[in-house]
Amino acid sequence: MLRYKADRRTLAYMAFTTVLFALQWYLGEVTWYLYPIGMFMAVAVAVIAHNHNHLPIFRNSRLNAIADYWITMFYGFPAFAWIPTHNANHHQYNNKLGDYTITYRATEGNHLLSLVSYPSISGFYQQKAIAAFLRDQWQNNRARFFHCIAQYVVLAAFIGVALLIDWRKAIYFVIIPQQFALFVILIFNYVQHVHADEESTLNHSRNFVGFLNVLLFNNGYHTVHHERAGLHWSLTPEAHAKVADQIDPVLNERSFWWYIFRVYFLAPIAPRFKTVSKRLARIEQERLASVRTYDAAA
Secondary structure, eight states: OBSSGGGHHHHHHHHHHHHHHHHHHHHOSOOTTTHHHHHHHHHHHHHHHHHHHHSOSBSSHHHHHHHHHHHHHHHSSOGGGHIIIIIIIIHHHTTSTTOTTOTTSSOSOOSHHHHHHHHHHHHHHHHHHHHHHHHHHHHHOHHHHHHHHHHHHHHHHHHHHHHHHOHHHHIIIIIHHHHHHHHHHHHHHHHHHTTSOTTSSSTTSOEEOSTHHHHTTTTTOHHHHHHOTTSOGGGHHHHHHHHGGGSOGGGEESOHHHHHHIIIIITTTOGGGSOOOHHHHHHHHHHHHHHHHHHHHO
C-alpha cells in the first residue's frame, strides 16, 4: 500500500494532527501545552504536502487522492499547488530568473525584513503558475482539473463549517495554524536558497543538517533534494553524506535556529554574522573576467 515503509511516520503525523485538532476543538481554549504542538504539526503537514507531491505516499491513486484532501485541510491550501509552483517551476529554475520563488526579487540582501516579507511576495507571484496549471488541466485533463477544484471546495468547506460552528475556535485551531504553516514553509525555501549560488553545481542550496531533520522528514537536506527531486525523504541523509564534502561548508548549517538567530538578530549589531552572497560574488567575478577580456582584446 505504501511506497516506502518510512511513510508510516507520515500517516502517524497526519493522524496525530487530526486527533490533536479534535482535542483542542473539544477543549475549546488555547492551552500553553497543546497549542504550540498544534502549530508545529501544521508545519509538519506543509512538509508532508511537499513530499507527497514529489513522491505520492501510496501506490494506489485513489488513496493518494484521499491523502490530497486530508493534507489540504490542515495545510491550508490545495495540495496540488505544489505541482505548478514547486515541482514544475522551482525545481526547473532553482532560484534562477523564471523561478516564481526567487529570493532576490525584492532585494539582494539577507536580513529580517527580507525574510519576513518573502512569503507574501513569493506567494503572490506563485498564483500565476497555479492559474496557468488549472487552465492547462481544463483543456487537457478534465478529471485532474476537477480533482484540483475539489481540493479548493474541501478546504473552503472545512473552514466554512468550522466558522459556522464556532468562529473563535475556527480562527484559533484552523485558520491560524494553516496560515502559520504556509508562512513557515516559504521561510524554509528562502533560507535554503538566499545567498547561495543558483548557477553552481552543488552550492545552489543551503542545508540544515541538525536535529530538525528528525522531526521534519529530513527537509533540511536541500542540495540533494534538488539534484534528485524524486528521491524519497527517508533516503536523503545518505545521499547528502555522499556529496557533503563537495558543498561549501558555509552552506551546511548544523542548526536552523542558530542560523536564524545569528543572521537575522545578531548580524545587525555584529556584521561578522552576516551571510555573504555567493550569487553576487559570482556575478562580480564574471564582470571582472569580462573587463579583463575586453582590456586584453583592446
